[in-house]
Each structure stands twice: as structure tokens, then as C-alpha cells.
Amino acid sequence: MNYRMIKKISLGALSMLLLVSCGKEQSGGRGQAPPQEYKTKVLNKENAGLEKVYPATIKGQEDIEIRPRIDGFIEQIFVDEGSIVRKGQALFRINSPQMKQALLTAKANVASAEASLNTAQLNVAKTIPLAEKEIVSQYQLEMVKNSLSSAQAMKDQANAALQNAVESEKWTTVTSPVDGLVGSIPSRLGSLVNSQNILTTVANTSQVFVYFSLNEKDMIDFITNAEGSTQLEKIKQMPDVSLILANGKQYEHKGRIETIAGNINTQTGSASLRATFPNQEGLLRSGGSGKIVIPSFIDDALIIPQKATFSQQNKILTYCVQADSVVQTLIEVEPTPDGQSYVVTKGLKVGDVIVIEGLASLKNNMKIKVQ
The missing domain is CATH 2.40.420.20 (conserved putative lor/sdh protein from methanococcus maripaludis s2 fold)
Incomplete structure (x- = not known):
């Protein structure tokens, strides 16, 4: 009984193995899927x-720091931040007691020199007839003449000092050296200022300079691929460039590359280039940022x-x-x-x-x- 049972189980297992083996052979016989x-x-x-895109910084064509030439207190401010000013327009008035004192001193010195000159002239006029009558010696006559010349020189020196004081007193009014836009004004009425303080900036932005940098490799490729035999010729034949503003929009006017720095910055390994853009609408401001886009064709x-x-x-x-x-x-x-x-x-x-x-x-x- 047990022997028959074991025999049946063995035959069943063998049959299953044969079926599995046959299945694998049939599957293998179908081959691999065709290439996709x-x-x-x-x-x-x-x-x-x-297009090559480079970060850029915007500067006014003239971007001038306004500093006082004298020490003093800000007495008046004639403009506000962002104002449009003209060359020679008054910006600030500085109250400078030193300048007032220097002017008064210079005027007093002129008066003193005039008195000394008058005295010397009188001495010469008195001594000449006495010398002619040999009452006094020629030596004494020459002495008073020399005193007259010295007095005249002192008068000229005093006049020059007075003129200098008058011109220096004009420095109490600070004017704009160019047409442009007024920047920020950090100092206010009553502030003590001197030549080390920046009162404001005036930027002429009718045209703006846009500065950007190329690394040494890009610079070599850029110059090499440009048409022309000299750097000046290459710059003249370079294509117009575009400016992407800080808001991501493209500036409506095209610009031109005008200068390439003659040296590589050893700290950054890059060279600076400058492009010029028109700015009649005043949209571009000095100190702004953007991206320069340089086109190329292959x-x-x-x-x-x-x-x-x-x-x-x-x-x-x-x-x-x-x-x-x-x-x-x-x-x-x-x-x-x-x-x-x-x-x-x-x-x-x-x-x-x-x-x-x-x-x-x-x-x-x-x-x-x-x-």
C-alpha cells in the first residue's frame, strides 16, 4: 500500500517536471522581441x-560725485532727489565761518598794504629833492625807493589774497558741473560737511555706459572671431548689442560696444567691456543692472x-x-x-x-x- 502510494507520487512529480521543461522550450523557441x-x-x-548673455552694470555718461570744497554747515538745499538740473545750477549753500573770516582778513590786509604803499610813496617824494640838494645821500634815496617797491609788492600780494578769498567765498554755493539727474542726498540742513563728504551725485544719462565682463577664454574667442585686422577695426564692425532690463524685458534701443579694457583683472580673471546706449526717455538710471546680449552668426x-x-x-x-x-x-x-x-x-x-x-x-x- 505504501509502496504504491510512493510510486504514484513519484510519477506525478516527474510528469510536472516534464511539462515545465516543455513549456520553457516552447517559450524559448518563439525568440526575442524585435528592436523598437x-x-x-x-x-x-x-x-x-x-546669443551670449552677460551680467551688466549701468552708469551715466557723466556720473559725478558732488563734494563741498570747504568746511561748514549745510544752510540751504535747492534741489530734491531725482531732480533734473543744468550745468551751473545751485545745489547747496554752505555756511562757512572760516570763509567769511578769511574774506574779512583779506580785505583788511589790502587796506593795510595800501596805507604802507602811500607812506612809501610819500617818503620817496620827500627824499628826491633832498637828494638832489645833497642834503641826504643817494644811498638813503635808494633805500626809500626799495621800500616803495616792497610796499607795492605787498599791495599786489594782498590784492591776490583778496581775490582768492572772494573766489573761495563763492564755494559756499555748490553748483552742478553737468546737466543731469540728482541722486540721493544723505546729508540734510544743518549737517556739518567737508571735502570728504559726498553731498549727492549728478548723472548725465542722456546716454548711458553699460559695463560687462568676459572671462579670458571668451575674450580671446570674441576678439579672434571679430572681423578686422586691429582691435579698433574689430570694435567698429561688431554687431549691435541688446540690453535686458532688471524686469526681464528687452530695452527698445540697441547699443554699441565702444571700448575693451587693455588688461585682464588678476583677481577675477576677466576683462571689462563698455557698450553705449541712447537714453532720451530717461528709463535707464545710473547704478542700475541688466544683461548684455551679444549676437553672433555661424x-x-x-x-x-x-x-x-x-x-x-x-x-x-x-x-x-x-x-x-x-x-x-x-x-x-x-x-x-x-x-x-x-x-x-x-x-x-x-x-x-x-x-x-x-x-x-x-x-x-x-x-x-x-x-
């Missing part, structure tokens, strides 16, 4: 426009969609089709202004085929079917 189809692109030469460029790339360890790669498989290919690119494509600068050539859709499901050396 992917959309691709054959690379050809195209013309492309690129003939015979290789353009690929950004969606045909992926990043890995801060590097850009794409899948290049070789025969019936794909291979991960490292490339160097520049983004196009539309934000949808790349211009390939290294890693691909004309005629290469790349996958442009479905990259997430691909692996290196994976077999595919080209659509």
Missing part, C-alpha cells in the same frame, strides 16, 4: 544665430534639438546611430536663442544620425530600428 523603432535625424549644415552649423540630448556628470551626450545600434556620444554645444536647439561645436559631423525622441528608454549599444 525610434525617430532619428541626419545632420546637415545649416546657418544659425547665437555658417554651416550642425543644429540638433535639445530633446535629442541628455546630461551626465555635467556633460552633454546624445545617442548616435551606428549600423543597427546606438552609441552614447559626448558633444559640446551652444544653446540657440529659442531655447529649443543646440549648435554642436564638437563631437558630431555632417552625415551622422542621431536619435531625437525616446531617449529615456535607450541604453548604450542597444539595437534599434531607424524610423
Whole structure:
């Protein structure tokens, strides 16, 4: 009884093993799934426009710090912050007791010098007839004449000091050296100020200077690729540049690059450039910020969609089709202004085929079917 039961169980187990084995053989006999189809692109030469964007600082064409030339207290303020002023317009009046005292002293010195000159003239007039009659010696006559010359020199010196005091007294009124806009006024009525204090700034912003920097590599490429044989010629032939304002909108007027610094800043490793923009509407203010956009144009460029790339360890790669498989290919690119494509600068050539859709499901050396 037990023997028959064991025999039945053994035969049942063997039958199950045979069925499983047959199932695997039948499954294996069906083969692998066919390669998946992917959309691709054959690379050809195209013309492309690129843009380089750099942070920038805006300064007035003339951006002048206004300081008093004398020590004193602010007695009057004739303008307000943001006012439009003209060259020579009064901005502040400084109450300077020292200047008043210096002017009074200079006037007194002139009066004293005039009295001394008159006395010397009288002495000469009195001594000449006495010398002619030989009552006094020629030596005494020369002495009084020398005294007259000295008195005249003292008078001239006193007059010069008076003129200087008069001109210095004018410094009590602080005027604008240029047409422009008044900046902030940190000091108020009654404040004690001297030449170390900035009363305000006046910025001529009819045109503005926009400063930006390029690192050494970008600077070399920028100069090398520009047309012209000298730096001056290259600057003249550079394309117009655009300005993106702090609110993200593009300034309506174009600007021109006018200067390139002659040295590289050793601390930042960059060189400064200056572009000039018109500002008749007064929208741009000195001290503002923005971004300079420099356009460039490339003939015979290789353009690929950004969606045909992926990043890995801060590097850009794409899948290049070789025969019936794909291979991960490292490339160097520049983004196009539309934000949808790349211009390939290294890693691909004309005629290469790349996958442009479905990259997430691909692996290196994976077999595919080209659509």
C-alpha cells in the first residue's frame, strides 16, 4: 500500500517536471522581441544665430560725485532727489565761518598794504629833492625807493589774497558741473560737511555706459572671431548689442560696444567691456543692472534639438546611430536663442544620425530600428 502510494507520487512529480521543461522550450523557441523603432535625424549644415548673455552694470555718461570744497554747515538745499538740473545750477549753500573770516582778513590786509604803499610813496617824494640838494645821500634815496617797491609788492600780494578769498567765498554755493539727474542726498540742513563728504551725485544719462565682463577664454574667442585686422577695426564692425532690463524685458534701443579694457583683472580673471546706449526717455538710471546680449552668426552649423540630448556628470551626450545600434556620444554645444536647439561645436559631423525622441528608454549599444 505504501509502496504504491510512493510510486504514484513519484510519477506525478516527474510528469510536472516534464511539462515545465516543455513549456520553457516552447517559450524559448518563439525568440526575442524585435528592436523598437525610434525617430532619428541626419545632420546637415545649416546657418544659425547665437546669443551670449552677460551680467551688466549701468552708469551715466557723466556720473559725478558732488563734494563741498570747504568746511561748514549745510544752510540751504535747492534741489530734491531725482531732480533734473543744468550745468551751473545751485545745489547747496554752505555756511562757512572760516570763509567769511578769511574774506574779512583779506580785505583788511589790502587796506593795510595800501596805507604802507602811500607812506612809501610819500617818503620817496620827500627824499628826491633832498637828494638832489645833497642834503641826504643817494644811498638813503635808494633805500626809500626799495621800500616803495616792497610796499607795492605787498599791495599786489594782498590784492591776490583778496581775490582768492572772494573766489573761495563763492564755494559756499555748490553748483552742478553737468546737466543731469540728482541722486540721493544723505546729508540734510544743518549737517556739518567737508571735502570728504559726498553731498549727492549728478548723472548725465542722456546716454548711458553699460559695463560687462568676459572671462579670458571668451575674450580671446570674441576678439579672434571679430572681423578686422586691429582691435579698433574689430570694435567698429561688431554687431549691435541688446540690453535686458532688471524686469526681464528687452530695452527698445540697441547699443554699441565702444571700448575693451587693455588688461585682464588678476583677481577675477576677466576683462571689462563698455557698450553705449541712447537714453532720451530717461528709463535707464545710473547704478542700475541688466544683461548684455551679444549676437553672433555661424555658417554651416550642425543644429540638433535639445530633446535629442541628455546630461551626465555635467556633460552633454546624445545617442548616435551606428549600423543597427546606438552609441552614447559626448558633444559640446551652444544653446540657440529659442531655447529649443543646440549648435554642436564638437563631437558630431555632417552625415551622422542621431536619435531625437525616446531617449529615456535607450541604453548604450542597444539595437534599434531607424524610423
